[in-house]
Every structure is written in structure tokens, then in C-alpha cells.
Amino acid sequence: MGKKVALTGNEAAAHAMRQINPDVIAAFPITPSTPIPQGVAQFIADGKMDTEFVTVESEHSAMSACVGAAAAGGRVMTATSANGLALMWEILYIASGSRLPIVTAIAARALSGPLNIHGDHSDVMGIRDAGWIEIAAENSQETYDGLIQAIKIAENKDVMTPATVFFDGFDISHSIEIWEMEEDKKVKDFIGEYTPLYPLLNTKEPVTHGAWAPPDWYFEHRMNQLEGLLNAKEVVKQVGKEFGKEFGREYGLFEEYKMDDAEYVIVAMGSVCGTTKDAIDSLRAQGVKAGLLKVRLFRPFPYQEIAELLSNAKAVAVLDRVSPAGAQGGPLFTEVRSALYDVNNRPPVVDYTYGLGGRDTQPKHIKSVYEALMQIVNTGKVEKQFDCLNLRGTWG
Amino acid sequence: MSKKLDIRWHGRAGQGAVTAAKTLAELISQESGVYAQGFAIYGAEKRGAPVVAFTRVDEKPIRDHSAHMEPDIVLLLDPTLLGLVDVKEGLKKSGRVIVNAPFDKQQVVDELELQGYDVYVVDANKISMDALGRAIPNTPMIGALAKVTGLFSKDEIVKGVIELLEESGKFPQKIIDGNRQSIEKAYEEVK
Numbered sequence: 372m373g374k375k376v377a378l379t380g381n382e383a384a385a386h387a388m389r390q391i392n393p394d395v396i397a398a399f400p401i402t403p404s405t406p407i408p409q410g411v412a413q414f415i416a417d418g419k420m421d422t423e424f425v426t427v428e429s430e431h432s433a434m435s436a437c438v439g440a441a442a443a444g445g446r447v448m449t450a451t452s453a454n455g456l457a458l459m460w461e462i463l464y465i466a467s468g469s470r471l472p473i474v475t476a477i478a479a480r481a482l483s484g485p486l487n488i489h490g491d492h493s494d495v496m497g498i499r500d501a502g503w504i505e506i507a508a509e510n511s512q513e514t515y516d517g518l519i520q521a522i523k524i525a526e527n528k529d530v531m532t533p534a535t536v537f538f539d540g541f542d543i544s545h546s547i548e549i550w551e552m553e554e555d556k557k558v559k560d561f562i563g564e565y566t567p568l569y570p571l572l573n574t575k576e577p578v579t580h581g582a583w584a585p586p587d588w589y590f591e592h593r594m595n596q597l598e599g600l601l602n603a604k605e606v607v608k609q610v611g612k613e614f615g616k617e618f619g620r621e622y623g624l625f626e627e628y629k630m631d632d633a634e635y636v637i638v639a640m641g642s643v644c645g646t647t648k649d650a651i652d653s654l655r656a657q658g659v660k661a662g663l664l665k666v667r668l669f670r671p672f673p674y675q676e677i678a679e680l681l682s683n684a685k686a687v688a689v690l691d692r693v694s695p696a697g698a699q700g701g702p703l704f705t706e707v708r709s710a711l712y713d714v715n716n717r718p719p720v721v722d723y724t725y726g727l728g729g730r731d732t733q734p735k736h737i738k739s740v741y742e743a744l745m746q747i748v749n750t751g752k753v754e755k756q757f758d759c760l761n762l763r764g765t766w767g
Numbered sequence: 768m769s770k771k772l773d774i775r776w777h778g779r780a781g782q783g784a785v786t787a788a789k790t791l792a793e794l795i796s797q798e799s800g801v802y803a804q805g806f807a808i809y810g811a812e813k814r815g816a817p818v819v820a821f822t823r824v825d826e827k828p829i830r831d832h833s834a835h836m837e838p839d840i841v842l843l844l845d846p847t848l849l850g851l852v853d854v855k856e857g858l859k860k861s862g863r864v865i866v867n868a869p870f871d872k873q874q875v876v877d878e879l880e881l882q883g884y885d886v887y888v889v890d891a892n893k894i895s896m897d898a899l900g901r902a903i904p905n906t907p908m909i910g911a912l913a914k915v916t917g918l919f920s921k922d923e924i925v926k927g928v929i930e931l932l933e934e935s936g937k938f939p940q941k942i943i944d945g946n947r948q949s950i951e952k953a954y955e956e957v958k
Contacts, residue, residue: 377793377803489809510832542832546806547789549796549828645830733835 385410444570489729633662
């Protein structure tokens with residue numbers, strides 16, 4: 372068991388980085404993730420870690436420096452949010468396409484405009500096709516645990532794919548919570564030493580990184596890359612188990628909360644899952660068979676496992692912390708609904724957008740979702756496939 | 768006494784309401800088997816703008832990440848917020864209100880229409896001005912809260928806050944001594 376601490380989500384991420392002590396961190400500050408590089412810089416100044424901290428003039432340069440350092444053979448990390456992540460976008464593809472296991476902590480935040488610095492998933496959903504592993508954390512504990520595991524997942528030789536652990540801006544990044552910090556040495560032992568496959572700095576075996584791939588090879592490279600990303604699913608399970616064995620907190624692809632006999636199920640990611648668990652407990656006390664499927668691994672998306680679990684439900688609501696932006700629903704909804712197409716028992720699935728730009732989502736809003744699901748089951752009719760939680764007025 | 772406690776802090780940016788909410792969470796959670804959460808609603812980040820911060824305490828891990836709260840205790844850190852913020856919003860019938868104001872209790876009760884609630888008043892600005900030369904009411908209000916709730920003895924709360932201030936490494940001895948004095952005085956004077 373670790374040491375009980377009262378620290379914010381950002382401090383959890385900074386401490387994970389301190390214990391991981393990567394070779395290089397290149398970062399540029401942006402709200403709400405700024406306290407992560409700030410904390411790291413303090414640890415370095417205090418002699419508590421010896422990472423080479425590269426200060427840069429933009430996030431584009433931060434990710435570029437990460438790519439260079441990772442290609443050179445280093446263990447590399449960074450942190451960002453929102454517009455900063457958007458500015459990294461071009462280089463995110465170069466990191467994944469070059470099979471560089473960079474790990475990024477993301478305090479998830481709305482993208483401007485209008486200017487907003489608060490929690491939402493617009494940034495992490497914007498990079499969902501960049502070929503990165505995406506792991507959602509509910510709270511500070513999962514942020515800390517997730518970053519430690521992400522190093523091992525990304526660096527697995529069958530994976531060799533960059534990974535991000537995201538947690539909600541302000542809701543988690545700036546909230547003090549109680550969580551357990553493990554001993555430095557135990558974390559160090561858990562992640563082990565990193566041996567890069569083809570380090571650029573190994574002059575005895577010169578290699579080329581970032582080579583030109585014309586039409587006769589680019590396709591094969593891309594599919595090779597996809598294989599690495601898909602391999603991450605089994606490795607996430609395996610590392611989650613090992614982590615549980617070592618530290619007592621086991622992780623999988625998702626968390627099932629009161630799912631065994633659940634008739635009405637919410638599928639969600641991030642801090643809203645905690646609020647949802649509280650709502651479920653009070654509904655269960657009234658005899659409502661409510662459950663939560665908390666998605667932890669969003670990329671690669673474990674569609675078969677999720678479809679199988681949801682096929683026992685009577686009705687399902689997906690919560691997306693992002694606008695559908697013209698799609699049938701938010702990204703989590705379209706994934707879940709598509710996954711269910713292959714199973715025989717397909718419950719009705721509806722989508723809610725919630726929490727945009729830091730809008731508060733309270734237990735009563737979650738309860739209203741379960742009430743809507745009960746209504747769907749009672750009437751056999753879906754009145755609204757898409758709706759919003761805690762929006763002024765009504766949608767549609 | 769049940770360990771479950773919900774606390775809301777109203778202040779103005781710069782007065783340390785957010786720091787107070789988080790400091791209290793940190794202090795309370797030092798006891799084993801007690802969980803706490805400290806957070807704030809971040810607005811435009813302008814000095815002087817009204818801010819709201821929260822501290823949740825429970826015997827089990829706190830999972831709710833919304834700002835929904837039916838507080839047991841509301842603290843008002845700035846007398847100029849009287850009438851501007853809804854102190855009673857969600858406040859439990861048995862709820863207590865601690866106000867930083869230079870007025871007497873009856874005036875505060877009338878102004879905030881707090882008849883029927885337990886109201887406590889302390890002139891934290893004056894205490895802070897005397898001890899630090901600046902009106903930073905957050906630490907004296909933590910002292911007042913300790914007294915009103917009985918969560919900490921005077922020695923415990925002084926020791927706890929001062930340790931955290933020292934650990935942060937940000938403050939000269941003069942500021943630390945001033946804070947010690949403010950906490951003690953507010954603990955003694957709140958009524």
C-alpha cells in the first residue's frame with residue numbers, strides 16, 4: 372500500500388513523472404496542465420529527478436523535441452491541454468508513425484472559441500485517429516497509476532506506440548483528492564529500464580528515422596503501425612494486472628460498476644464516472660437496476676468486449692463530453708452503437724453531450740439519464756436519440 | 768460526530784478561499800480513514816472577483832466531481848459580499864454560517880436573512896491587518912472554522928496550517944508568524 376497524499380490531479384501527474392524520471396521532457400505551458408511541467412521543473416531544480424527538461428516556444432516544438440529525443444533512444448514524456456494538443460497534432464502522427472513510445476499527460480480541456488479553459492474532451496477526441504493509445508482516468512489516483520502503466524504499455528516491443536493518459540481539466544487537474552503514492556523504487560522497478568529498438572544515437576548500427584515512404588511502401592508501414600496499436604489492448608490488460616499485483620489496484624480495459632444485473636446502463640469516461648457511481652448507489656437503494664460501464668481504453672477501442680457486456684442491458688445511454696459536430700452522435704456513442712451492430716441482443720442506445728467547457732454535471736443530471744432509459748424501456752420508444760445534459764433550454 | 772461534512776467558501780480572488788478549501792482538505796485527510804476533496808469554481812481569474820470553493824469530507828472515498836453541494840457550513844470571507852452571494856443556497860437546515868465582518872452578529876443575521884441558522888462572526892480582516900499588515904482572511908477563517916466545528920483544537924489547527932505554510936517554502940518567517948497569530952486570534956475571537 373502506498374502513502375496517502377492530498378494532492379491535485381496535476382500534482383499526481385508530476386509525481387508520476389518524477390518517479391518515472393524519463394530521459395527527456397519537452398513541454399510548453401497551457402492551462403490547465405501548466406502545473407505539471409511547473410512541478411517537474413521544481414523537482415529537477417530540487418535535485419529530485421535528473422530528466423533533461425527542454426523548454427520550447429510552442430507545443431508544436433514540444434512534440435517535435437519529444438520525437439527527436441525518442442528517436443535518439445530516450446524515454447520521453449510531455450504534458451499538455453486543448454489548443455496546445457491541437458498545435459501538436461501534426462507531430463502526433465509523426466510520433467506514432469515513427470513508432471516512438473512517447474507518453475503524454477493531458478488535462479483534457481475545451482477548445483476555443485469562444486475562449487474557454489475548462490474541462491471537456493474536445494482535445495482528446497480531436498486526436499483519436501492520430502494512432503496514439505488513449506487511456507481515460509477518472510480521478511487523480513487513476514492519472515498517477517495510468518501514467519506509470521502507460522510507460523510499460525507504450526514501450527512493449529509488440530506495441531511501440533505513443534500513449535496518452537487524460538484526466539478532466541480542473542475537475543481533476545485542480546482538485547485536491549486523497550490518493551496513494553507508491554515508493555519511488557517500487558515504481559522504478561515496475562517500469563524497468565527502457566531499451567530502445569533502433570536508437571538513432573547508436574553509431575555502431577546506423578539507422579534512418581523518418582524516412583520517405585512512397586506509395587509502394589507507405590501503406591504497409593501504416594498497417595504495421597495499426598498492428599502495434601491493436602496489440603496494445605492485450606498489453607493494457609496484462610500491465611493492468613501486473614500493476615494490481617504490485618500495488619493492489621488492478622486495471623483493465625474498462626471498469627464495470629454494478630453491471631452484473633444492470634438493466635439501465637451509462638457508458639462514459641473521465642470524472643463524470645465518479646458522480647455517476649454515486650447516482651447509481653442512490654438509484655439502487657430505490658430498486659433501480661442501474662449500472663455504469665466506464666471506458667478506460669478508448670484507443671484502441673475494445674469494441675467486442677464492450678458490445679458483449681452491453682448486450683445484456685435493456686437500454687444504454689452514452690455520455691460524450693464533446694459536441695457530435697455533425698456526426699450521428701459523439702465519438703463514444705458512434706463507437707458503442709457500431710459495436711452493438713454485431714450482437715444479437717441490441718438494446719436501444721441514446722447519446723448525451725454533457726459538461727462542455729466545464730459545465731457542471733451533477734447527480735440529478737445523471738439520474739435524469741437513467742429516468743429517460745426507464746422511459747424508453749417502459750414505452751418501447753426512443754423519443755430522442757441525442758440530447759444534452761444541463762443545457763439552457765431544450766435541445767431539438 | 769459523523770465525519771461527513773460539506774463546506775462552501777465564498778470569497779474574492781486574492782483572499783485565499785481556494786487555498787483555504789484545499790488546505791482544510793489536506794489537514795482533515797491527515798487522519799487515517801478520512802477522505803477529503805478540495806476544489807473551486809475557476810472563473811475569470813481577476814483579483815477581486817467573487818470566487819466559490821468547496822471542501823468535502825467523508826469516511827469513504829469521494830467520487831462526486833460535481834459542484835453540487837448541500838453545505839453543512841458556509842464561510843463568507845469578505846464582508847463586501849454580504850447581499851451579493853446567496854449564502855443560503857443549498858444550506859442544510861442545521862447548517863452553520865461563519866462570516867468575516869466588522870459588524871455584530873445581529874446585523875449579519877439581518878443582512879443575510881439567516882434567522883434560524885447558527886451564525887458566527889469574526890473580524891478576520893482586522894485580525895489579518897494587525898498581524899500581517901494585509902487583509903488576507905483565509906488562515907484566520909480556518910482558525911474560526913476549527914473552533915466552530917470542533918474539528919481541531921487551537922494547537923492542532925495552528926500547528927497544521929503553519930506546517931503546510933513552512934513546507935511550501937514560499938513564505939518568510941514574518942509571514943508565518945503573522946499567520947500563527949491570526950489563526951490563534953480568530954480561534955479565540957469567533958462568536
